[in-house]
Amino acid sequence: MKLPLSIIATGKALPSERLLSSDLDARLGLQTGTVAKKSGIQWRYFASAEQTQSQLAAEALQDACQHHGIDTNSIDLLICASAIPEQVLPNTASAVIQAAGLKNGLAAFDVNASCISFMTALFQAAALLQTKVYRRIAIVSAEIASRGLNWDDAESSFIFGDGAAAVIVEAGDGIAACVAQRLEVHPVGRTFCQIKAGGTQRNPRMGLLETDHYFQMQGKPVFKLASQLLPAFIHNLFSDLPYTFHEVDWVVPHQASHLSMEHLKNRLGLDSQKIIDIYATHGNQVAASMPMALHELYRSGKTQSGQKVLLIGTAAGFAMGGMVLSL
Incomplete structure (x- = not known):
């Protein structure tokens, strides 16, 4: 692709x-x-x-x-x-x-x-x-x-x-391109992260609690499931590419948490210098986290034509997403 x-x-x-x-x-x-x-x-x-x-x-x-x-x-x-x-x-x-x-x-x-x-x-x-x-x-x-x-x-x-x-x-x-993309949803983890209110199931007519409006997370099950799925996910994402994830120039992850960032680095054996980590000064900004980190990479002036960038993250659902860009 x-x-x-x-x-x-x-x-x-x-x-x-x-x-x-x-x-x-x-x-x-x-x-x-x-x-x-x-x-x-x-x-x-x-x-x-x-x-x-x-x-x-x-x-x-x-x-x-x-x-x-x-x-x-x-x-x-x-x-x-x-x-x-x-x-x-x-x-x-x-x-x-x-x-x-x-x-x-x-x-x-x-x-x-x-x-x-x-x-x-x-x-x-x-x-x-x-x-x-x-x-x-x-x-x-x-x-x-x-x-x-x-x-x-x-x-x-x-x-x-x-x-x-x-x-x-x-x-x-056509020189710069998206060369790989993968999206997986594993409903076994669907209830690990959720906000119950706001749709057709939890509302004033159907009934709801005040806490249904708040974000709810089961951190340990999320971490465990992500750990189990990550190696195969990365393998499949890079399966049709002539290089491995170790050879990318930059990794832009979803800034989920300090522990998740450390786990990604250690689990995949990634070089810390390649990972765009803005978590300490921004926190988890949900969907804005990844483009915010990508913005910081581009504004840093470190990107060059021909470099390879890996975007990767997990999400409620339970979903996993990855993309490889050639600059």
């Missing part, structure tokens, strides 16, 4: 409030250093009550366009790739169009594959570019995870942060 795909711009947006782990210690009545020790986070960003996902997404997109001198009117399609929508209906993409002042009538839709939504949207964009119906596609991922945290659940409440990232892609000249 080779789908021509050129990343021509990236951007990011962070909320105004930077929250230190020591601030959370004080808020939760914990000994100083507790949150940092348990979560591995130095600080993360939380949105104010006035900020919305669509505003953050619009700021990230504007950052990408302004930094790279791109006219927003040249965008043919907008894909909003977030795990949690701004509201159930209509889609968040329509709100982003309005917040960013994009042209009226722009094609747009949402993609939701939980934490690997961006990677899923990127593959869809690569495929759609081949039709030549669209020539320039913007993908935005924005999350306000802080509003779905249950502060009585220490396992999950320490690790999340808010933010948005944007990536603009074209088919380019």
Whole structure:
């Protein structure tokens, strides 16, 4: 498989409030250093009550366009790739169009594959570019995870942060490409990470609890299942490529947690210098984590033509996603 795909711009947006782990210690009545020790986070960003996902997404997109001198009117399609929508209906993409002042009538839709939504949207964009119906596609991922945290659940409440990232892609000249992609869903782990409310099963008419609105995670079962599935998943992702995962230049993982990042490195024997790790200063930003890390890689100026990049992550469902890009 080779789908021509050129990343021509990236951007990011962070909320105004930077929250230190020591601030959370004080808020939760914990000994100083507790949150940092348990979560591995130095600080993360939380949105104010006035900020919305669509505003953050619009700021990230504007950052990408302004930094790279791109006219927003040249965008043919907008894909909003977030795990949690701004509201159930209509889609968040329509709100982003309005917040960013994009042209009226722009094609747009949402993609939701939980934490690997961006990677899923990127593959869809690569495929759609081949039709030549669209020539320039913007993908935005924005999350306000802080509003779905249950502060009585220490396992999950320490690790999340808010933010948005944007990536603009074209088919380019065909040298840069998506050369491998894999998506697996294993429903045996479907209930390990979930927010029960917000759909047709848990609502005021069907019945719900206040805690149904909060994120719930069973960390140990998630970790165990991911550990079991990862080796075969990586093998299958690279099975048709003339090189192994050890030979990629960069690894951009979903920034799930400090432990998951360490496990990925140790389990696969990866060089730490190749892994883009922004977790300590951003936390787990759900679907925005991967494009945020990719943005940091591109803005670092370290990328070169011909390099190989591995995107990899797990998500609620239980899903695993991987993609190999040739730059």
